[in-house]
Amino acid sequence: MSTPRTVLVIGGGAAGNAAAILLRRAGIAVDLIEAKDDWNATAGSGITLQGNALRVLRELGVWNRVEKSGYGFDAVGITAPDGTVLHVAEDLRTGGDDLPATVGMRRPRLQRILGDAVRESGADVHLGVRATSLDQYGDGVAVRFSDGTESRYDLVVAADGLGSTTRAAIGIADAPEPTGMAIWRIEVPRPAGVTRTDLAYGGPAYIAGYCPTGESTLYAYVVEAHRDRSSIPAGSYADEMRALAQHYGGHWPEITAHITDPSRVNYTWFDRMLVEGSWHRGRVVLVGDAAHCCPPTLAQGAAMSLEDAWVLARMLSATDTWDDALLQGYYERRVSRVRPVVEASVQIGRWQLDGVRDADVPGLMGRTMNMLRELP
Known part of the structure; x- marks a missing residue:
């Protein structure tokens, strides 16, 4: 192959883990670093996974474990404050008719499933380690680590979340x-x-x-x-x-x-954020919350992050030429899908904050979720 395939993934959350698994499946050497010493010390109590997130989890080979560990359902109820059920709506199966509309599960359990799959993939995992410097040189990146080591990679995937230090290090000023x-x-x-x-x-x-x-x-x-x-x-x-x-x-x-x-x-x-223009600088590219975030009013945060990893891995594994055009194409493909999700999620909250009583929340949700039925 004309291009050696070595990737550093920074961040061991959903997006980083998904990217590592899929890149390893394509035969690419992957190092994954995670700043936490305890990979399973995941904040938050639960997570709502819509069908399009489940579709990616199936691609990762972990759907059976997710299905057994979570709780699947296909409806959402709207109630009055006193508990009176006002309406029950069938949820759209955005991942296809062969997957539930929604699975709720404990967030630490999902993290453990994905972490196990990363290790099973053969990725080299380093916990309690940060990237302290990224020096780009033509078609690669030299990385120094907090444990005193250094290495060179053909690509760095920044999946280090909302407060991404990598995003700032490569000169992208956007912040939540x-x-x-x-x-x-x-x-x-x-x-x-x-x-x-x-x-x-x-x-x-x-x-x-x-x-x-x-x-x-x-x-x-x-x-x-x-x-x-x-x-x-x-x-x-x-x-x-x-x-x-x-x-x-x-x-x-x-x-x-x-x-x-x-x-x-x-x-x-x-919080709300959508990095505009591109999600990369040279050979460092953002995925997941490092590139975009939105309120959970549509429960699409994890789904958008998982889709990022899926799309990027597919594009990288389809060619030996990892260049600016490829990474810009990744951005353009993703931003057209992420933008309406971010905007709709923010708009629903804004209507509530402003006390708008005649807002077309069901219509906006329906249009957005219908779009997500299409493959990313």
């Missing part, structure tokens, strides 16, 4: 911007009657929702206007979330009774 909302999350035991996501609009929170993540677990969340996190003592997280959740009926009283341990509650602002 808050949208004005924040979310409280917790994992609790699943009430027996919960078999789908239900969303309550109104009451003291913008949204109160939950998603089953297994036979005995559930991921619950409430969305409010964002506050200065430094003004909220970590020891009061359970009290803060419970104060909002206690105003909701239906299954919420049973859920709320388990919101007692502040260490199990996660508080996060909603």
Whole structure:
């Protein structure tokens, strides 16, 4: 082959793990570094995976493990704050008719499945290691690491998330911007009657929702206007979330009774970012949250990241010529799909913040999700 195929993946989250697995399958040598010493120390309680995310997980060869570990369902309920069910809609199967519309699962469990698949792929994994410098030279990158070693690669895939230091190191100034909302999350035991996501609009929170993540677990969340996190003592997280959740009926009283341990509650602002123009500089290319992020109003964050990795790996494995045109083509292919997801996710939240009562939320969601049925 005219081009040696060696890739460094920076970041061991969903996008980085997916890229490593797919590039190894194509016969490309992959090193993956992750700044955390504990690869499975994943923040967050649960994750909602739409069908187009499941489609990529099937390509990765982990769908059977995901299916057994999560909870699949095909509907979403809209309720009043008191728990009265107002409407139940069938979710669109964006991954195809042979996959569920949605799978909820514990986020650490998904991380473990993907991490195991990376190791099984033969990628060389280094935990507790950062890239301290990236020096580009023609058709490659010389990388120095925090453990004192250095190596050269034909390509560096930056999958180091929302606060990507790699993005800044290669001169891309874009950074996440808050949208004005924040979310409280917790994992609790699943009430027996919960078999789908239900969303309550109104009451003291913008949204109160939950998603089953297994036979005995559930991921619950409430969305409010964002506050200065430094003004909220970590020891009061359970009290803060419970104060909002206690105003909701239906299954919420049973859920709320388990919101007692502040260490199990996660508080996060909603952010928005979309890097414009290109997602690469030389032989360093961004994937996933390092390139784009959006509020979880459409539950598409993980799906967009996984799709990035799938598209990039397919493009890299289809040719020996890894050049600017190829990486620019990756950006153009992805941005046309990511942009409407980011914009729709932000718009839905903006309508809520502005109190717009006649907004066409179902129409916007339907148009966006229908687009996602197509292959990326």
